[in-house]
Amino acid sequence: MVTVTIATSIDDACAALDSDPGALVMAGGTDLMVEVNRGTRLVGNVVAVDRVPELRGWSLEGDRSDVLRLGAGTTCADLAEPSLAKLVPALAQAARTVGSPQIRNAATLGGNLATASPAGDTLPVLAALDAEVELRSSAGTRRLPLDEFVVGVKVNALVPGELITAIRVPVLNGPQEFLKVGTRNAMVIAVTSLALVVDRPGRTVRVALGSVAPVPVRAIEAEVLAAERCDFDGMSVPPDEVVERFAILTADAARPIDDHRGSAAYRRHAVSVLARRAIRRAFSGVPSVAA
Amino acid sequence: MTTLEAVSRTAAGPRIGESAPRPDGVPKVTGSFAFSSDLHNDRMLWGGTLRSPHAAARIRGIDVGPALALAGVHAVLTHEDVPGSPTYGLIHRDQPVLASDVVRYEGEPVVVVAADHPDMVRRALAVIEVDWEPTEPLVDPELAADATPIHPDGNVIRRVHLRHGDQTVADRQDLVSVEGTYEVGMQDQAFLGPESGLAVPDGDGGVDLYVATQWLHEDRDQVAACLGLPDDKVRLTLAGVGGAFGAREDLSLHVHLCLLALRTGRPVKMSYGREESFHGHVHRHPARMHYRHLATTEGDLVRVEARLLLDGGAYASSSSAVISNATCFAVGPYRVPSVEVEGVVVRTDNPPCGAMRGFGAVQTCFAHEAQMDRLAVALGMDPVDLRLRNALEPGDRLPTGQVITGTLPVAEVLRACAGHPSAAVGPDDPMARPGGAGRTADIDDVVRGEAVAVGFKNLMFSEGFDDSSSARCVLHRGVATITCACAEVGQGFVTLVHQIVGEVLGVDEVVLAPVATTSIGSAGSTSASRQTWMSGGAVQMACESVRRELLARVAAANDVSVHDLVLVDGRIFSLPGGGSGDDYLSIDLSLDEVTAEPVEADVVHRHAPTLPLDADGQGDAHVSFSVSAHRAIVDVDPDLGLVKVVELTTAQDVGRVLHPLQVLGQLEGGAAQGLGLAVMEEVQVTDGRIRNASFTDYLIPTALDMPPVEIAALIEQPEPGAPFGAKGIGEPPAISSTAAVAGALRDATGLDLPRVPVRPDDICLASGSALDEAD
Known part of the structure; x- marks a missing residue:
């Protein structure tokens, strides 16, 4: 017999998970139900969290209101709303590439994290933003940086009984870009993706890649180059040799494989193209525009 | 017809040439239409299938005991439980109902189970023990003919060798020659409603x-x-x-369901999931094709040579007919005095291939149109002019020697399509650029290309097949009941029946009887663009027969000549000057009154007979032909190899438009399927295993991939022998669209692109490409 607990508060959900730590947490179900229908995941007990109001919505925190706290139940459609898109444009751009409108209405940010797929569309953005994941259980709350949360191909750091409640990202002053390559113009799993965010006051560029390694990877050497050579005051386009070097260093961070969605050679090549385009767009002297 | 026009039309019902509403349209879009997956019986069991995980293996033993021991499991059947013929097949019965000693493709059915619940079925399938001895699969079609036979019937399913005209011109040195090798990947029909059915035992052995x-x-x-x-x-x-496109021409779960129902004495339902569906039906044949075209320096085609190799997969299905079509239409709708084509379809351990929209002509169209573009470059000619110069016309001979006696407006569709003004705008909208929602391309990253392609194929069954459809019309109290076994698979026959009855009998109340084998004889297959002609023709004949009998009945009762009577809009009138007096419309009877006693007609409709091909591939093997042209405009991001088809323009030879909206639907849908084959649709098979058996990874075009279809012209030249002059229209849109998109991609990139679907790597990692960038 399968039990489905429909939680209406975080405490409810935590209590249900406490008594049955093996239960599956289901929010939008857009990943889970695919596995169930395909027969690759047996349905055990389920804790449904899609009716927990505390998991929806977002707020600004910190002394200068420069930290955005996103409820784990924030949907991809929510993320693409203009009010949120202007705070984290790359996250909105990434959310817009997820599935169809129906899927975006159901799929949540927390679910994308929990699935921890190498192709998870929001993950490169969260990696570039140094996002922090808030986890709750009946034992209390803990926070993990993204790279300690997503630890392998579809492996996350959740312990039994634990629930993702929120994601914190900084609200940065500077352009953001998310670019995703797929072999279809919509509703496609990323063959490779790239997120680039600029922190003008901090004079840094952070770039992260999706679908080219088991987990989202940062291109640290490319970031160092960009911090040294980019014009954070005038935001002018970097010289060609800087762009080319940035593209090479970014591609070097990729560790792609061959699979049925694309070859490793193509992925590496595509990363360099995306890197070139992203840095030129970000430093084009024009303010970044949301998706 | 002038006499009919003399009486003004009053009825509201649909007529030929109008976009009548589909009877199944609203139920389908509102979700109340019952698809086969919605079948239900209160007493039913669920069925399931154990399939081979290997592309090739011997079966040393099957232990069904553990499954039978499970509570709730009612039957577990193997090949030993098949009481009749152990094999089935459309043309050759070479495919086992359930595998006995060997399996020849991944997904081949081995055991079937019936249980109380789908989960119990899954559990039962999981505990069946099959002692497999995997063997080396034969997966390269090039090696199949000479390899050890993997089936008692051998590895060559059919070889067609076509020779036409003077073969010695092959050695002429004064001709321009272009050569190329082309490849087409395995396409899936990708219908939305997976295989499903319900078998109900009658308690009396049936x-x-x-x-x-x-x-x-x-x-x-x-x-x-x-x-x-x-x-x-x-x-x-x-x-x-829920859609067909050729994938439902072969049996899938049919025998399995009946075996389980007869064994258990209970109704049994089976429904494939999407992954199982990919293993459960045939696909479009992958093809390797080598061509050589010879032409005069003025651009007259002199000779075409082609070698075609289709991979039929493990079982024959309709492969022998597909290779015949590929061979007959290998050179395209062009006048070619000397032709040699060798078409071979072989057996391998890859997934079985069979019927899909276009049926062999899709693959060769991609190749012959690439060759025509190449030839145009070699000759320094405009590619459309080259095609027009060589376009087939009625009275010309096909490479099979058959003279075209019906209509075939090749030049007309080409001119209309090529000359149609383009509505395509620049790639200003980021979402409309290659890469779409992924925001990958800036405006300067995009190059545009354009190409025109033309293709044709036969309508209806060929090579001497006795092709027929049966229909019955019963007119009783003004209501027409039509019985015909034509399978409605989405093509709109249910709409057309209303139009035909309305047109011939003026009756608007039409009942379509349930479509069953017990009600009437065969209607033939809903394939080969044949049902409008064959079953539409049968319904038309039946209605005309009823009409004649009705008029005779009224004439006899009123002592007038039938020639003085007209039937229009559900009433029978006498014409002025006829009958016993001069009075205008002295007879005015409703069909309701006249058919208190029912009038009935049963007909069998056959098209003109065809002949088999002889040893040289010669003979009047086909009934009729239809041609279409497409112009594609594409945007390409050469650095990433991503593509956006910006516009598809088409012109098609339709004979006569019977239902404008349904014509549009076929033209748009076929073009989408053709676009899919050009840029994304491929069942990826490695070592005989399907790697993308899901709609997550088998990609079909979305609204961001499929552009608006511009109809440049519907060429209406009534086809002799066809009902209302209408040709079948379902397949041509899927034939020339792929070739046009591929041509436009070549135009944009300067690359050869000899294979579809064109993958991003083929564009941006092509060696020696002018657009290749160092990185």
Whole structure:
């Protein structure tokens, strides 16, 4: 017999998970139900969290209101709303590439994290933003940086009984870009993706890649180059040799494989193209525009 | 017809040439239409299939004991439980109902189970023990002909060698020659409603099967043979069909369901999931094709040579007809005095291939149109002018020697399509650029290309097949009941029937009887663009017969000549000057009154007979032909190899438009399927295993991939012998669209692109490409 607990508060959900730590947490179900229908995941007990109001919505925190706290139940459609898109444009751009409108209405940010797929569309953005994941259980709350949360191909750091409640990202002053390559113009799993965010006051560029390694990877050497050579005051386009070097260093961070969605050679090549385009767009002297 | 026009039309019902509403349209879009997956019986069990995980293996033993021991499991059947013919097939019965000693493709059915619940079925399948001895699969079609036979019937399913005209011109040195090798990947029909059905035992040794199919009577014959039952003990009724495109011409779960129902004495339902569906039906044949075209320096085609190799996969299905088509139409709709084509379809351990929209002509169109573009470059000619110069016309001979006696407006569709103004705008909208929602391309990253392609194929069955459809019309109290076994698979026959009855009898109240093998004889297959002609023609004949009898009845009762009577809009009138007096419209009777006693007609409609091909591939093998042209405009991001088809323009030879909206639907849908093959649709098979058996990874075009289809022209030249002059229209849109998109990609990139679907790597990692960038 399968039990489905429909939680209406975080405490409810935590209590249900406490008594049955093996239960599956289901929010939008857009990943889970695919596995169930395909027969690759047996349905055990389920804790449904899609009716927990505390998991929806977002707020600004910190002394200068420069930290955005996103409820784990924030949907991809929510993320693409203009009010949120202007705070984290790359996250909105990434959310817009997820599935169809129906899927975006159901799929949540927390679910994308929990699935921890190498192709998870929001993950490169969260990696570039140094996002922090808030986890709750009946034992209390803990926070993990993204790279300690997503630890392998579809492996996350959740312990039994634990629930993702929120994601914190900084609200940065500077352009953001998310670019995703797929072999279809919509509703496609990323063959490779790239997120680039600029922190003008901090004079840094952070770039992260999706679908080219088991987990989202940062291109640290490319970031160092960009911090040294980019014009954070005038935001002018970097010289060609800087762009080319940035593209090479970014591609070097990729560790792609061959699979049925694309070859490793193509992925590496595509990363360099995306890197070139992203840095030129970000430093084009024009303010970044949301998706 | 002038006499009909003399009486003004009053009825509101649909007529030929109007976009009548579809009877199944609203139910389908609102979700109330019952598809075969919605079948239900309160007493039913669920069925499931154990399939081979290997592309090739010997079966040393099967232990069904653990499954049978599970509570809730009612039957576990193997090949030993098939009472009749152990094999089935459309043309050659070479495919086992359930594998016995060997399996020849991944997904081949081995055991079937019936249980109380789908989860119990899954558990039962999981505990069946099969002792497999995997063997080396034969997966390269190039090696198949000379390899050890993997089936008692051998590895060459059919070889067609066509020779036409003077073969010595092959050695002429004064001709311009272009050569190329082309490849087409394995496309799936990708219908939305996976295979499903319900078998109900009748308690008397017989069975009723409700199933989604394209051809009820052929299914019935094959199922009855496998069950070892006479035909009348196996009764098929059409269940709601969620698309077909050729994938429902072969049996899938039909025999399995009946075996389980007869064994358990309970109704049994089976529904494939999406992954199982990819393993459960045939696909479009992958092709390797080598061509050589020879032409005069003025651009007259002199000779075309082609070698075609199709991979038929493990079982024959309709492969022998597909290779015949590929061979007959290998050179395209062009006048070519000297032709040699060798077409071969072989057996391998890859997934079985069979019928799909376009049926062999899709693959060769991609190749012959690439060759025509190459030839135009070699000659320094405009590619459309080259095509026009060589365009087939009525009176010309095909490479099979057959003279085209009907209509074939090749030049007309080409001119209309090529000359149509383009509505395409620049790639200003980021979402409309290559890469779409992924925001990958800036405006300067995009290059545009354009190409025109033309293709044709036969309508209806060929090579001497006795092709027919049966229909019955009963007119009683003004209501027409039409019985015909034509499978409605989405093409709109249910709409057309209303139009035909309205047109011929002026009757607007039309009942379409359930489509079943018990109600009437075969309608033939809903394939080969044939049902409007064959079953539409049968319905038309039946209605005309009823009309004649009605008029005779009224004439006799009123002592007037039938020639003085007209039937229009559901009433029978006498014409002025006729009958016994001069009075205008002295007879005015409603059909309601006249048909208090029903009037009935039963007809069998056949098209003109065809002949087999001889040893040189010569003969009047085909009935009729249809041609279409497409112009594609594409945007390409060469650095990433991503593509956006910006516009598709088409012109098609339709004979006559019977239903404008349904014509548009076929032209748009076919073009989308053709675009899919050009840029994304491929069943990826490695070592005989399908790597992308899901709609997550088998990609079909979305609204961001499929552009608006511009109709440049519908060429209406009534086809002799066709009902209302209308040709079948379903297949041509899927033939020339792929070739046009591929041509436009070549135009944009300067690359050869000899294979579809064109993958991003083929564009941006092509060696020696002018657009290759160092990185």
